[in-house]
Amino acid sequence: MSDAALNRRFDRLRVLEETGKLKSRSRSRAVSKLMNNRLAVVGLCLFTIILLASLFAPLLTGYDPLRIDLRGRLQPPSWQHWFGTDMTGRDVFSRVLYGGRISILVGLGSALIAAVIGVGIGCYAGYKGGWLDAFVLRTSEVFMAFPQIILVLLLVSILGQSLINLIIIFVITGWGPMYRLTRARMLSLREEEYVQALQSFGVSTFKICYKHILPNALGPIMVNITLTTAMFILAEAGLSFLGLGVPLQIPTWGNILNAAQDLRVLQNYWWIWLPVGTVISLFVISVNFIGDGLRDSTDPSQQG
Numbered sequence: 001m002s003d004a005a006l007n008r009r010f011d012r013l014r015v016l017e018e019t020g021k022l023k024s025r026s027r028s029r030a031v032s033k034l035m036n037n038r039l040a041v042v043g044l045c046l047f048t049i050i051l052l053a054s055l056f057a058p059l060l061t062g063y064d065p066l067r068i069d070l071r072g073r074l075q076p077p078s079w080q081h082w083f084g085t086d087m088t089g090r091d092v093f094s095r096v097l098y099g100g101r102i103s104i105l106v107g108l109g110s111a112l113i114a115a116v117i118g119v120g121i122g123c124y125a126g127y128k129g130g131w132l133d134a135f136v137l138r139t140s141e142v143f144m145a146f147p148q149i150i151l152v153l154l155l156v157s158i159l160g161q162s163l164i165n166l167i168i169i170f171v172i173t174g175w176g177p178m179y180r181l182t183r184a185r186m187l188s189l190r191e192e193e194y195v196q197a198l199q200s201f202g203v204s205t206f207k208i209c210y211k212h213i214l215p216n217a218l219g220p221i222m223v224n225i226t227l228t229t230a231m232f233i234l235a236e237a238g239l240s241f242l243g244l245g246v247p248l249q250i251p252t253w254g255n256i257l258n259a260a261q262d263l264r265v266l267q268n269y270w271w272i273w274l275p276v277g278t279v280i281s282l283f284v285i286s287v288n289f290i291g292d293g294l295r296d297s298t299d300p301s302q303q304g
Helices: 003-035 038-055 092-128 130-144 148-159 163-189 193-200 205-241 253-261 263-268 274-298
Strands: none
Touching: 003 038, 003 274, 038 092, 038 274, 092 130, 092 163, 092 205, 092 253, 092 274, 130 163, 148 163, 148 205, 163 205, 193 205, 205 253, 205 274, 253 263, 253 274
């Protein structure tokens, strides 16, 4: 091998090594900046508290969220029932805790599944381009053209009302934006020098896409996942409030709010809807704070 070829190889290896060092420095700087963001820290604390309270609900309350007690119906908040009881005597505090499990599962689970599909396809199609990229792009536009409420009515009328159907709807309407975001990042990053060096070394397309380029595109993707989670939780609450989401016998934040359709409940029994509304607002705000912190800490233009 000639000296010129050896020098070119050493130059490429030096580029890869420097790229790895820059990655580690950028990640540590991003974490430090996230921890210095007060709103992001507050969001992490609120998110953790609500998530852990929902996961360990049996340790925080001894009431069954589905147990009906007609003798104890519509009791105001007390030491026995912290959030009072609803129109059938069920403990509202236990329903909020157990309902958080389903609502967070729907919101976070749907966002993660949509991200896996959208990022997985967008990473490869955006890097390769050609007919595959054009086909998936047009397909995503078709799915994004369907309003959620129409898909809900369609699936509920065909398959019936269920938790799985709601997650499927959110995934169908959520993978398209995630794909387009990942595709845009891949179109930009595939022209970088380290990618060309990897191509010259004969590294496989899958390794280049998912091992070397994707980690550099995770910043905006993580921000989008947080925002999509908040959007799905609000959508579940709204659809369940209208009776189109999760079946009413399953405790979710939206199903608890369903009782507030009655004007008499809104005016006279505030404890049925105000606590769960406050929890939904706090959780969504915390997720948005985390998303804002991730956006600021991973934005290259904001790095010092």
